[in-house]
Amino acid sequence: MKKMWSNKVALIIFLLPATIxxxxxxxxxxxSSAYYSFFKWDGMTSPEFIGISNYTELFTSxxxxxxxxLFNAFALALLSVGIQLPISLFLAIALARGxxxxxxxxxxxxxxxxxxxxxxxxxxxxxxxxxYGIVNAGLRALGLDSFTRTWLGDRETAxxxxxxPILWQYIGYHMLLxxxxxxxxxxxxxxxxxxDGANAIQVxxxxxxxxxxxxxxxxxxxxxxxxxxAFDLIYVLTNGGPAHAxxxxxxxxxxxxxxxxxxxxxxxxxxxxxxxxxFFAWLIKSVFQMGGDQNEKR
Amino acid sequence: MKKGSIGNRVVFxxxxxxxxxxxxxxxxxxTFSLKDNSEIFGDNMIGLxxxxxxxxxxxxxxxxxxxxxxxxxxxxxxxxxxxxxxxxLMATYALQRMEWKGRRFANGFFMLGLTVPIHAxxxxxxxxxxxxxxxxxxxxxxxxxxxxxxxxxxxxxxxxMEGIPKELEEAACxxxxxxxxxxxxxxxxxxxxxxxxxxxxxxxxxxxxLMFAVTFISNSDYRTLPVGIQTLCGSYTTDWGPIGAAxxxxxxxxxxxxxxxxxxxxxxxxxxxxxx
Numbered sequence: 001m002k003k004m005w006s007n008k009v010a011l012i013i014f015l016l017p018a019t020i021x022x023x024x025x026x027x028x029x030x031x032s033s034a035y036y037s038f039f040k041w042d043g044m045t046s047p048e049f050i051g052i053s054n055y056t057e058l059f060t061s062x063x064x065x066x067x068x069x070l071f072n073a074f075a076l077a078l079l080s081v082g083i084q085l086p087i088s089l090f091l092a093i094a095l096a097r098g099x100x101x102x103x104x105x106x107x108x109x110x111x112x113x114x115x116x117x118x119x120x121x122x123x124x125x126x127x128x129x130x131x132y133g134i135v136n137a138g139l140r141a142l143g144l145d146s147f148t149r150t151w152l153g154d155r156e157t158a159x160x161x162x163x164x165p166i167l168w169q170y171i172g173y174h175m176l177l178x179x180x181x182x183x184x185x186x187x188x189x190x191x192x193x194x195x196d197g198a199n200a201i202q203v204x205x206x207x208x209x210x211x212x213x214x215x216x217x218x219x220x221x222x223x224x225x226x227x228x229x230a231f232d233l234i235y236v237l238t239n240g241g242p243a244h245a246x247x248x249x250x251x252x253x254x255x256x257x258x259x260x261x262x263x264x265x266x267x268x269x270x271x272x273x274x275x276x277x278x279f280f281a282w283l284i285k286s287v288f289q290m291g292g293d294q295n296e297k298r
Numbered sequence: 299m300k301k302g303s304i305g306n307r308v309v310f311x312x313x314x315x316x317x318x319x320x321x322x323x324x325x326x327x328x329t330f331s332l333k334d335n336s337e338i339f340g341d342n343m344i345g346l347x348x349x350x351x352x353x354x355x356x357x358x359x360x361x362x363x364x365x366x367x368x369x370x371x372x373x374x375x376x377x378x379x380x381x382x383x384x385x386x387l388m389a390t391y392a393l394q395r396m397e398w399k400g401r402r403f404a405n406g407f408f409m410l411g412l413t414v415p416i417h418a419x420x421x422x423x424x425x426x427x428x429x430x431x432x433x434x435x436x437x438x439x440x441x442x443x444x445x446x447x448x449x450x451x452x453x454x455x456x457x458x459m460e461g462i463p464k465e466l467e468e469a470a471c472x473x474x475x476x477x478x479x480x481x482x483x484x485x486x487x488x489x490x491x492x493x494x495x496x497x498x499x500x501x502x503x504x505x506x507x508l509m510f511a512v513t514f515i516s517n518s519d520y521r522t523l524p525v526g527i528q529t530l531c532g533s534y535t536t537d538w539g540p541i542g543a544a545x546x547x548x549x550x551x552x553x554x555x556x557x558x559x560x561x562x563x564x565x566x567x568x569x570x571x572x573x574x
Contacts, residue, residue: 004471004476004477004480005395005396005397005477006396006397006398007396007477008398010396010477010478011392011396011398013388014388014389014391014392014396014481015388015389015392015404016388017381017384017385017388017389018385018386018388018389018408018448018452019389021381021385021441021444021445021448022407022408022411022445022448022449024445025419025423025441025442025445025446026410026411026414026419026445026446026448027410028422029418029419029421029422029423029426030414030418030419030422032422032425033418033419033421033422036421036422043425091313091316094309094312094313095313097309099306099309099310099313100310103561105313105317106564107556107560107564108317108320108321109316109317109320110560110564110567111320111321111324111553111556112320112323112324113567114502114552114553114556114563115324115506115549115552115553116505116506116508116523116524116527116548116549116552117506117508117524118506118508118523118524118525118527118528118548119327119524119527119545119548119549122527122528122531122541122545123323123324123326123327123545124323125531126330126538126541126542127323127326131339132338132339132340132343132538134326134343134344137343168319168320168323171320172320173567176564176567176568177568180564180565180568200305225413225415228415229415229417231417231508231509232508232509235508235509235512236508236528250415250417250509253417253420254417254420254509254513257420257421257424258513263421266421267421270417270418270420270421271418273415273417273418274414274415274418277413277414277415278413281413
């Protein structure tokens, strides 16, 4: 048996397809992006080595506007963690306690996650339509005409207007992860606490949430890294506009590369997005683990 | 658990209100896909359509060529699933069962793919594809989608394979099976429940992907649904009915599968996060 499982030829055959795909399409491109990021290159003429100039331009140039996109991405991350996750957690706890129609609600809340972001984006574009969209129509029906806006075309509201559908679409995703997590926690502890006279809120706070920490960690990582790489809905709704008001790193990257042929600079943005994703994943993990130590002592 | 207490009733009402928040936009999409502009724009904004205009669907299929994009999406997604499933199952067998140095390292290496965003590869992959004259082809999407689906597929397959006892394989080995026979005749059939989990996960990724599809494909022959809908909505702005119909057509397969296998789908979307 041992001999069979250490068959070198079989090993290579089994690993080959995945390794070629993964190396060729995931790892090598990242390395070449890192390489391009040190060049000034438009994709046609020969690349010119410029050291870290792209990186300094990224943080200092006002016209490139990267700091602004970073600010927007962090704002989205903050909203995700501060608003989206608490709503998801509330829904998950409420559902996992066993209300009438539990399964139905779970299925319902999860539905938007499955729908293509293009469809969601085009749908919300209609919702926000200044003349016929249901947001403005609703406001008019309530006599609040002065609040009607060109939601996506107004520099003041565009950012929030693109964030709302993003948050809306993925609440159900986080809810599902948390719900599955709560369901896998044994009921004994919370039952025991209830016998001791704890109410629902106390049970949630002192038993469910601490035991749910691994899932909450995953959700936080997904929410933050998801915000850093957000693209689809923003691309569909505003493509970063008006006047870069809702620009995020990945929309800027795509417009730099494919709109302005700035291959080197675009690659620099790509590298920064990867770096930030790994950095925040690591940071969130460490923060959760720090909190976890105290818990284990109990 | 006490049902019918005040707290429970309040929670139930909140859940009902929230259902409205989550479902109303989708309901609205279905209704306006069946209305004409005069209903959508004033007479009957949010009610059910007074006259069910199925001609909107005909228009979406004809003018918007949505049927063609639908088939493209189906083909791209199907091939992606096939490649991702085969490659990840084979790799998982090597990573889970076989004995070799560097196994842990290789596993960690593949798991990098969980955090790497698909954006990171867009320019280099685009350059490779242009050099090979492969932009505007199905494989321009299938290969990258499969590559980026690998990490999660391997993760799901690994946690499932861990639970398969080794005794079966040992018995087969004693009976004289070689490793390939063991893989195809024992492991693959036993992995069936997990195959659908992987397939669903990959389906959702590939069916909905936008960034690669929009940058690699300019020829309408190869457009997938997300790109097709983008183009349709960009060029066809005044008539909302057919746009609504196109949106529904793109959503329909997912919802249909979801109705029949909602728990399986929920399980596959939660699989990576909760087990990992």
